[in-house]
Amino acid sequence: MFNRIFLLCLCLCLDVDGLPLGCRWLQHKFREHSVKSITLLETMANSTNTNTTQDADVPFPDELYPHPSEASVEDKLWFIVQLLDKVSELLSVDQSSDTIWPWQKSTVDDFLVVMHGQTRGLSPCVDSSKKKNKKLHHYFKKLTSHILEKMSYSAEAWELIRKELRIHLLRVELLALSSN
Known part of the structure; x- marks a missing residue:
């Protein structure tokens, strides 16, 4: 009987702040990785002479972002994991074709490593068997x-993509902070 009470108390102590068990990475490492990814996006912008004032012609369906006060922590984290996966997928183009980024390959590779690190860090926090967001x-x-x-995968097109990704990563950071 004592062992059961002790285990229950231990579980309750480990599940502080409403975070799923095993999700301390969000509190300790997510912000660091988020800052690094945004810094790398800024480095990409500074490494090219491409500067466009044009906005992407594809409006993001804002209703997809979970409202911080209404969504569960797990729903917010599942959305973040999916978005980070899509960002990685978007930049993981076949570099043997004509679709080459206007940025240094090492910077993009570093960015992708950070994206994958965030996804790996958050994976224990979510139920990956949940349905994926088709609108995303x-x-x-x-x-x-x-x-x-x-x-035509021009430098201007990639700059529009980079600007969109920056906006999303800033929003994801705010969403993650609301989950802490």
């Missing part, structure tokens, strides 16, 4: 078709 998938598909393909 369609949004990123539109970024590819309406911007990259339509603009």
Whole structure:
């Protein structure tokens, strides 16, 4: 009997702040990785002479972002994991073709390592068997078709993508902070 009470108390102590068990990475490492990813995006912008005032012609469906006061911590984290996966997928183009980024490959590779690190760090916090967000998938598909393909994977197209990703990563950081 004493052992059961002790285990219950231990579990309650480990599950502080409403975070799922095993999700301390969010509190200790997410912000560090988030700052690094945004810094790398800024480095990409500074490494090219491409500067566009044009905005992406693909509006993000804002209703997809979980409202911090209404969504559960796990729902917010699942959304973040999916978005980070889509960001990685978008930048993981075949570099043997004509779709080469206007940035240094090492910077993009570093960015992708940070994205994968965030996804790996948050993976224990979510139930990956949950249904994936189809609207999020369609949004990123539109970024590819309406911007990259339509603009022939030009430096200007990649700059529009970089600006969009920066906005999303800033929003994801705020969403993650609301989960702490």
